[in-house]
Amino acid sequence: MARRTARDLRSENRFEVLHALFELGPSTRQELARHTGLSPATVATIVTEFLSEGVLRVATVENNTGGRPQERLTIDPERGRIVGVDVAETYVDATVYDLELGVLGHGEVALDEHENDPSYVVDGIVRAIEAAVADGGVQQKRILGVGVSMPGHVHPDAGVSVFAPNWDWHDVRIEELLEKVLPVPVYVDNPLKAVVLSEMWFGVGRVVDSMAVVNLGTGVGAGIAIDGSLMRGATNNAGEWGHTLLRLDGRPCRCGRRGCVEAYLGAPGLRTTLAEIDPDHPTLAQSRQRDFVEAVALGLDAGDPALKELALRTSRYLAAALGDLVNLLNIPSVTLTGWTSTALARWLVPAVRAELPDHVMPGSLQGLTVEPSQVPGNAVALGMAAFTLQRFLTRLGLGSPAGTRPRPDPEP
Structure with missing residues (x-):
């Protein structure tokens, strides 16, 4: 591990x-010092820097009887615009x-989930950004940067998609390809890192320091935070829980192994389970993954017995896989996110909660919560x-690592 310097600590x-202002809203320097645990002098210096760059502005000035007026500070939303992009195998958002x-x-x-040429994906990203910019009436010159989440193993420092198994990508320089067609700085990363950062800032991370954010879609993975820090691993590949073993010599997985969690909990895995239950079920006629999952949700609403069995088996797979994750990390919170979770959470979550005591060690079970994400909008894009x-x-x-959250308030 690299030695931390005084410059790192200042950053x-x-x-x-800045994060305290996201949590608190307009705040005085004194309130920011109390919330972060930093000294008033340090906060005053940082605020001066932010004001000079237009990142902050004075929202109001409060006149206190017998004391100096206090400025209440806020982030200036008009300083610029930022684009967040969620790229999956079936869509760009x-x-x-x-x-x-x-x-x-x-x-x-x-x-098209069967199309894997990088130029096709880049074109989809550009068109989605153009649509978002037009929808917001945003001038392109005001965009400060674009963050793009890519599925699979991503090396953000090099801007490379190292391995995306569903597209059979290997070492695609995706950041470079995007910067050729986008006239702004581009940052690429993995969706698991993005969703856990969203939860740390705007979701369950406001009340707990350690968590797993489980993303269910075409692929499956877990963003992890421990003691307020986002876990990346040695090569930014931490969180590939979807490629841990659920069943020895089980179903083939797109990663090349057999029996992975993803082979049972990814959208293609749900299709395989339904085919095992009822190979002639009409829902299997849905060729697109998201259409298939939405049809499953509608059928569950209607009480379809085969789809109820699908939900039951899937919840058992999920509970067993989450049990391994919780036993390994001793985390108090699991949050479900992703488009499959959104569609099926009201059937899966109660069943998973009921199953978890059979899979989690008693010492890790007490206080454990499993909830759908409450982060608004697209958590990956955010x-x-x-x-x-x-x-x-x-x-x-003025920057610093975004994968940390502020220290809790000091004890009174």
């Missing part, structure tokens, strides 16, 4: 102050945000926007 302090990460516009483009905000501040000389 972390700056981002703690783009959102334009202001600097407070408020949504201004949205665009979505469907992708997380990528937060990463991109960090990159923007770094270019100003």
Whole structure:
């Protein structure tokens, strides 16, 4: 591990102050110092830097009887615009945000899950961004940066999609390809890192420091935070829970192994389970993954017995796989996100909760929560926007790692 320097600590302090403003809203310097645990002098210096770059503005001035007027500070949403992009095997979802990460516009483009040429994917990303920018009425010159989440193993420092198994991508320089067609800085990362950052900032991370954010879609994975820090691993590949073993010599997985969690909980895995239950079920006629999952949800609403059995088996697979994750990490919170989770959570979550005591060690079970994500909008796009905000501040000389959350308030 690289030795931390005084400059690293100053950068972390700056981002703690900014994150505190996301949590608290308009705040005085004294309130920011109490919330972050930083000294008043440190907060005053950081606020001066932010004001000079237009990142903050004075919202109000409060006149206190017998004391000096106090400025209440806020992030200036008009400082610029940031785009967060969620790229999956079946779609590209783009959102334009202001600097407070408020949504201004949205665009979505469907992708053919069987088409894997990088130029095809890049074109879809560009079209989704253009749609979001048009929807928000945003001038392109005001965009400070674009954050793009890519499925599979991503090396953000090099801007490379190292391995995307569903597309059979190997070492695709996706950031370079995007910067050729987008006239703004681009940052790429993995969706598991984006969703856990969203939860750390805007979801369950406001009340717990350690968590797993489980993403269910075409692929399956878990974003992980421990003691307030996002876990990346040695090569940014931490969280590939979908490629841990659920059943020895089980179903083939797209990663090349057999019996992976993803082979049972990814959207193609759900299709395989339904085919085992009823090979002639009409829902299997849905060729697109998202259409299939939405049809499953509609059939569950109607009480279809085969689909109820599908939900039961899937919840058992999920509970067993989550049990391994919780036993390994001793985390108090599991949050479900992703489009499959959104469609099926009301059937899966109660069944998973009922099954978990059979899979989690008693010492890790007490206080364990399993909930659907409450982060508004697209959590992947929001997380990528937060990463991109960090990159923007770094270019100003004000940045720090976004994968941490502020220390809790000091004891009174």
